[in-house]
Amino acid sequence: MPSDRRVTASPLFNRKVKKLKKNEKERLDEEIQGILEDPEKGEEKKGDLKGILVYKYKLNKEQILLAYEVSDEGIHLLTFGSHENYYRDLKNYLKG
Numbered sequence: 001m002p003s004d005r006r007v008t009a010s011p012l013f014n015r016k017v018k019k020l021k022k023n024e025k026e027r028l029d030e031e032i033q034g035i036l037e038d039p040e041k042g043e044e045k046k047g048d049l050k051g052i053l054v055y056k057y058k059l060n061k062e063q064i065l066l067a068y069e070v071s072d073e074g075i076h077l078l079t080f081g082s083h084e085n086y087y088r089d090l091k092n093y094l095k096g
Helices: 011-018 022-037 086-095
Strands: 006-009 053-059 062-070 074-082
Touching (some): 022 062, 022 074, 074 086
Antiparallel strands (some): 062 074
């Protein structure tokens, strides 16, 4: 897959990025680049979250989950964070 896909981000995603340290943002950017190269890299969710992919990576020994959607237009980044309350918060955001 070519990586000329458009990348968009939710307002929630953008708010969270602003709180990251420089090295955390650089790591997130690397992971997003990997998703652009292989959009199916994440695990597709079921049920309420059908159609959403979640990719997991380690940052400072902590597992970070990155939720996104893939469409013909490109990739839409939804949110990221540690596992604690992650899916609950993601569902609430999508309902909102």
